[in-house]
C-alpha cells in the first residue's frame with residue numbers, strides 16, 4: 001500500500017503575552033512520520049523511535065494516532081492507516097512535542113487521500129489530539145506546526161485563525177533544559193480569573209505584538225514581550241528562570257519568556273549573531289545550576305509541516 005513521509009516542526013506557544021492565542025513555528029527540531037494506508041479500518045502504530053519506550057503505542061492514546069483516527073472518521077474513509085513515528089522533539093518540553101506528531105501525521109494522511117482538506121480544515125483533528133495530551137484542545141502549537149509562521153488564534157468557537165507576517169530578520173533562541181513539565185500540570189496551576197488591571201496590560205501587549213510584527217517595529221515588539229498572566233505563576237517551576245531571562249536581555253534579546261508551558265525558555269532577537277549570543281548566555285546559567293540543556297537558534301519557519309516523500 002501507499003506510504004508518505006512527513007515532518008512537522010517544534011513551536012513556541014503563547015509568545016509571552018498571547019496565552020492560548022499566539023504561536024510560531026521554528027526550523028528545528030521536527031518530528032517525522034511514515035504513514036501507510038491499510039485495507040483494514042482503524043489505525044495502528046508499528047514503530048516509535050526516539051521516545052525511550054515512553055509514548056503510548058495505542059493509536060487512541062498517541063497524538064499522531066488520534067489525529068489520523070479523527071481525519072479518517074471525518075472523511076468517512078473505509079481504509080485504515082499504520083504510523084511509524086520518529087520522535088525528535090523532547091517530551092513535556094514546552095516546544096509543542098505532542099502537536100508536532102499530530103501535525104506530521106495529518107499532512108501525511110491528507111496527502112495519501114489526495115489532499116481533500118486544507119491545512120486549516122485539519123486543525124480540529126490536531127486540537128483533539130491536544131485534548132488527549134493535556135486535557136485542553138488549545139490550538140497555539142498545532143496551528144503554527146500545521147500552517148507555519150506566526151499564527152493568531154482569534155477565537156476558538158468558532159475556530160478563527162490568522163497568520164501574522166513577521167520580519168525576515170527575526171530570530172528565535174530556544175533553550176531546553178533536560179527537565180520535563182507536563183502541560184496538563186502547568187495549566188492546572190493557573191488562576192481561573194485575572195484582575196482587570198492585568199487584562200489591560202495583557203491586551204495592550206497582544207495588540208502591540210501584532211502591530212510590531214507587521215510594521216515591523218522592533219522597539220514595539222520589545223515593549224510588548226511581557227506576560228503578567230502565566231509567567232509570574234509558572235516561572236517558579238523553571239529553575240533559575242528570572243536570572244536566565246535577565247542574562248538573555250543583557251545579551252541583547254528583544255524579549256524572553258517561557259516557551260509554551262515550559263520548561264523551555266525562548267528569546268527573540270533581531271540578528272542571528274545576537275540570538276546565538278543569547279543562547280550561550282542562557283545555557284551558561286543552566287550549566288551553573290548543573291542542568292544540561294540544548295540550544296536551538298532559527299528564523300520563524302514560514303512553511304510548517306511538510307511532505308518529505310510520497
Ligand SMILES: Nc1ncnc2c1ncn2[C@@H]1O[C@H](COP(=O)(O)OP(=O)(O)O)[C@@H](O)[C@H]1O
Pocket residue numbers: 054055056061062063064090091092093094095096097098099101102132133134181182183184260261
Ligand atoms: N506523539 C506524542 N508526542 C508527544 N507526546 C505525546 C504523544 N502522544 C501522546 N503524548 C502525551 O502528551 C504528553 C506530552 O504533551 P505536553 O505535556 O503537552 O508536552 P509538550 O509541551 O512537549 O507538547 C505526554 O503525556 C505524552 O505521553
Ligand SMILES: N[C@@H](CCOP(=O)(O)O)C(=O)O
Pocket residue numbers: 013014019020021093094095096097138140141183186187259260261262
Ligand atoms: N497555551 C498552552 C501552550 C502549551 O504549549 P506546550 O508546548 O507546553 O504544550 C499553555 O500555555 O498551556
